[in-house]
Amino acid sequence: MTMSSTYDAIVVGSGISGGWAAKELCEKGLKTLVLERGRSVEHIKDYPTANLMPWQLPHRGAMPKKVLEENPLISKAAGYGEDTAHFFVKDADHPYVQEKPFDWIRGYQVGGKSLIWGRACQRWSRHEFTAPERHGYGMSWPIGYDDVAPWYSHVERFIGVCGNADGLEAMPDGEFLPPFDFNCAERHLRNRLRAHYRDRHVVQGRWAHLSQPKQIHLDQGRGTCQARNLCMRGCPYGGYFSSNSSTLPWALRTGNLTIRPDSVVHSVLLDPSGARAKGVLVIDAKTHAVHEYRARVVFMNASALNTNLILLNSTPSRFPHGLGNDHGLLGRYVCFHDYRASANGTLDGFEDQYFYGRNPTECILVNFRNVGERTMDFVGGYTTFTGGYRTRGIASAERVGSAYKDAQTKPGPWGLYMYMQGETIPKVENHVRLHDTRRDEWGIPLLVTSVGYDDNDERMIRDWRAQAKEMLEVAGCREVETRDNGQAPGLDIHEMGGCRMGRDATMSMLNEWNQLHAVPNVFVTDGACMTSTGNQSPSILYMALTARAANHAVEELKRRNL
Amino acid sequence: MKRRDALKSTTLLIGGTFLASTGIFAACRPGERQERRQALSVDDENLIEEIADTLLPTTTSSPGARAAGAGAAINLLLTDCYDREAQGRAVHGLAELRERSEARFGRPFASLGVAQREQLLREIDAESRERPDHWFPLVRQLSLRAYFSSEVGMTKALRYVLVPGRWTGCVPLAPGQPAWA
Numbered sequence: 001m002t003m004s005s006t007y008d009a010i011v012v013g014s015g016i017s018g019g020w021a022a023k024e025l026c027e028k029g030l031k032t033l034v035l036e037r038g039r040s041v042e043h044i045k046d047y048p049t050a051n052l053m054p055w056q057l058p059h060r061g062a063m064p065k066k067v068l069e070e071n072p073l074i075s076k077a078a079g080y081g082e083d084t085a086h087f088f089v090k091d092a093d094h095p096y097v098q099e100k101p102f103d104w105i106r107g108y109q110v111g112g113k114s115l116i117w118g119r120a121c122q123r124w125s126r127h128e129f130t131a132p133e134r135h136g137y138g139m140s141w142p143i144g145y146d147d148v149a150p151w152y153s154h155v156e157r158f159i160g161v162c163g164n165a166d167g168l169e170a171m172p173d174g175e176f177l178p179p180f181d182f183n184c185a186e187r188h189l190r191n192r193l194r195a196h197y198r199d200r201h202v203v204q205g206r207w208a209h210l211s212q213p214k215q216i217h218l219d220q221g222r223g224t225c226q227a228r229n230l231c232m233r234g235c236p237y238g239g240y241f242s243s244n245s246s247t248l249p250w251a252l253r254t255g256n257l258t259i260r261p262d263s264v265v266h267s268v269l270l271d272p273s274g275a276r277a278k279g280v281l282v283i284d285a286k287t288h289a290v291h292e293y294r295a296r297v298v299f300m301n302a303s304a305l306n307t308n309l310i311l312l313n314s315t316p317s318r319f320p321h322g323l324g325n326d327h328g329l330l331g332r333y334v335c336f337h338d339y340r341a342s343a344n345g346t347l348d349g350f351e352d353q354y355f356y357g358r359n360p361t362e363c364i365l366v367n368f369r370n371v372g373e374r375t376m377d378f379v380g381g382y383t384t385f386t387g388g389y390r391t392r393g394i395a396s397a398e399r400v401g402s403a404y405k406d407a408q409t410k411p412g413p414w415g416l417y418m419y420m421q422g423e424t425i426p427k428v429e430n431h432v433r434l435h436d437t438r439r440d441e442w443g444i445p446l447l448v449t450s451v452g453y454d455d456n457d458e459r460m461i462r463d464w465r466a467q468a469k470e471m472l473e474v475a476g477c478r479e480v481e482t483r484d485n486g487q488a489p490g491l492d493i494h495e496m497g498g499c500r501m502g503r504d505a506t507m508s509m510l511n512e513w514n515q516l517h518a519v520p521n522v523f524v525t526d527g528a529c530m531t532s533t534g535n536q537s538p539s540i541l542y543m544a545l546t547a548r549a550a551n552h553a554v555e556e557l558k559r560r561n562l
Numbered sequence: 563m564k565r566r567d568a569l570k571s572t573t574l575l576i577g578g579t580f581l582a583s584t585g586i587f588a589a590c591r592p593g594e595r596q597e598r599r600q601a602l603s604v605d606d607e608n609l610i611e612e613i614a615d616t617l618l619p620t621t622t623s624s625p626g627a628r629a630a631g632a633g634a635a636i637n638l639l640l641t642d643c644y645d646r647e648a649q650g651r652a653v654h655g656l657a658e659l660r661e662r663s664e665a666r667f668g669r670p671f672a673s674l675g676v677a678q679r680e681q682l683l684r685e686i687d688a689e690s691r692e693r694p695d696h697w698f699p700l701v702r703q704l705s706l707r708a709y710f711s712s713e714v715g716m717t718k719a720l721r722y723v724l725v726p727g728r729w730t731g732c733v734p735l736a737p738g739q740p741a742w743a
Contacts, residue, residue, distance in 0.1 A: 051724070053713065053716075053722075053724060054711060054716060054722070054743070055711060055712050055713045055716060058638075059638065059639060059642060059643055060635070060639070060707075060708075060711035060712075061711070062639065062643050063643070064642040064643055065642060065643055065644065065645065066642070180729050180731070181729060181730060181731030181732065182731050182732070183731040183732055184731070184732040186731070187731075187732070226725045226726060226727050226728075227726045227727065227728055227729035228724065228725055228726065351735070352734060352735050353732055353733070353734065353735060354732075354733055354734070354735040354739070354742075355729070355730060355731055355732060355733060356726060356728070356729070356730040356733050357723075357726035357727070357728055357729035357730060358726060358729070358742075359729050359731070360729075390741075392720070392741040392742075393741070399684065399687050400616060400617055400680045400683045400684050400687065401616065401617070401619060401676075401680050402619055402621045404617065404618075405617070405618045405619065405621060405624075405626070405719070406621065406623070408618070408706065408710070408719075409623075409624070409719045409720055409740045409741060410740070410741060411735060411739070411740075411741040411742075412741070
């Protein structure tokens with residue numbers, strides 16, 4: 001592959017937001033270089049486990065003890081298993097320093113974590129953008145729902161999001177493909193909660209799955225979701241959205257995209273003016289050779305904490321504390337989603353009902369706390385994911401032989417589960433920084449994470465557990481149990497902030513178009529840009545903000561403002 | 563012999579190149595695996611398969627644990643996915659079963675009739691229920707795990723469709739329909 005070292009645009013990272021930056025910039029005619037620190041992963045070709053039967057996996061899907069012992073951290077990640085581990089990093093390869101416990105889950109390959117993401121795609125409500133300021137726990141966003149709504153639509157139409165138009169204030173409707181059906185336990189839960197409460201809405205999951213593809217999806221080479229629910233192996237049908245199945249091949253087709261895997265970005269380089277980036281410094285992951293790439297705009301999509309790391313490590317004389325970091329706010333206000341609490345119970349009845357296929361989505365119990373007005377002893381809201389399942393095996397007096405075996409093969413009782421996704425407060429003390437002395441094999445300082453829970457999180461968890469128990473009992477469940485798994489921040493894989501957007505350049509890193517206040521041809525549009533966390537799954541907001549920023553960048557380049 | 567064949571077929575099905583190259587499965591390269599020390603000897607593997615097949619026998623509706631190759635699968639799981647304590651507990655348990663079979667019936671477990679085998683396992687099961695560190699629950703767990711993750715278990719005893727093609731949330735359960743794997 002021949003590559004010139006000068007491009008119109010550089011995108012650092014090929015995950016869910018980097019793929020979107022590449023697509024938008026290439027479509028608008030910009031010669032774009034995508035730098036990915038991990039290996040190449042091509043759609044379908046590099047999904048080695050995608051079509052394996054469960055019994056064809058060496059340990060039937062279980063991870064050997066040795067691998068678990070060598071990877072105590074990454075092996076905690078949701079979806080990590082024998083069939084997917086090749087899309088997660090190994091602990092030893094990518095060390096960092098936990099000043100407070102923090103599980104930093106990474107997927108270093110072309111496509112990044114878009115191959116292994118959760119795929120939930122709810123829109124933020126207008127309240128979520130303003131609640132931190134109104135309820136006194138943070139700073140207002142420089143933009144609101146109306147600024148993002150057209151870009152949500154733009155993204156939804158392209159990636160394909162299934163769901164139902166539910167008309168709810170706390171979770172606005174989008175442009176949806178048909179939803180995945182409720183099963184009978186979920187329908188029962190929806191009906192019971194609807195009858196008992198005025199504010200508890202169980203709706204069908206809004207998920208990045210092609211329940212019924214449209215022409216735009218077929219044009220991407222993607223097809224109908226086959227209800228395999230083996231998504232994280234990579235989908236040979238393109239049934240769910242990933243950079244690999246969608247944005248990257250789309251961008252490649254323009255002829256404007258170059259993808260360079262195995263490219264560890266060391267830092268962003270400034271031109272002599274001190275107010276413009278001229279490019280980035282790259283260290284080849286394998287050869288350690290150093291390359292400089294230049295462009296008129298740089299998009300930072302390295303994943304939330306790696307974007308922080310690269311900017312902190314970009315220390316030209318004008319910015320000795322990191323790019324655009326005159327006020328010391330870079331790396332501060334790191335936040336996440338609280339997934340600590342879950343609940344489940346057994347649901348009697350529906351013995352003669354079953355389902356067909358494996359639903360890759362989950363139902364959503366829409367946030368009902370602090371919507372609009374603050375009414376609780378905590379701030380922020382929570383989204384609850386919920387679903388009905390049917391266990392395998394019925395009780396059997398016989399514990400050996402034919403009757404025992406037969407009992408094990410029968411569908412068992414139904415159950416309902418719930419788990420929380422809670423908003424957390426962005427706090428100045430929750431931060432990441434560069435380690436003073438320790439460096440990785442590419443000579444880049446290790447990241448130090450110093451991120452923890454607070455009392456607000458504890459109060460929210462208490463309320464969630466009480467409400468989950470009550471609701472499952474209202475639904476008629478017995479043996480309802482709630483639990484707090486005490487997991488460290490980060491395992492949510494929703495780390496956000498550190499390079500937040502804001503109106504006031506003295507209080508934030510980015511303006512309303514995701515440009516560094518001090519270096520406006522650098523755009524940060526991954527999770528690092530988040531001013532607050534909201535309670536919705538963040539990926540689709542990153543995609544919408546990226547598309548919005550990329551189009552702004554193109555306009556500004558045309559106007560010669562960049 | 564049986565174990566080696568089963569392992570060979572497993573690696574064939576996986577298709578070596580990728581799995582060996584990722585490093586994730588480096589511990590499971592075919593050449594190395596056969597030389598690696600397994601948690602169970604050939605005799606122990608055969609005996610544990612007899613136990614699994616007594617717990618989960620061939621019935622009119624589906625083949626049992628032996629037909630599913632449960633012994634080799636249990637040995638592999640026990641070797642790679644369980645700690646030394648569990649491995650030792652299983653080996654100790656199998657020795658105990660040998661002794662009890664001889665003491666009780668004057669014959670090895672494998673040559674007992676179904677009724678005698680079931681009787682012995684029921685007695686051991688009853689004893690184990692008051693002792694959480696007993697070997698029998700571990701062997702039961704391994705048997706269930708190996709059987710219901712095997713092709714026979716997932717497709718003949720349960721039902722598994724790799725590509726369902728669609729999701730239907732609510733359908734009547736047909737009489738006698740097994741659970742989805």
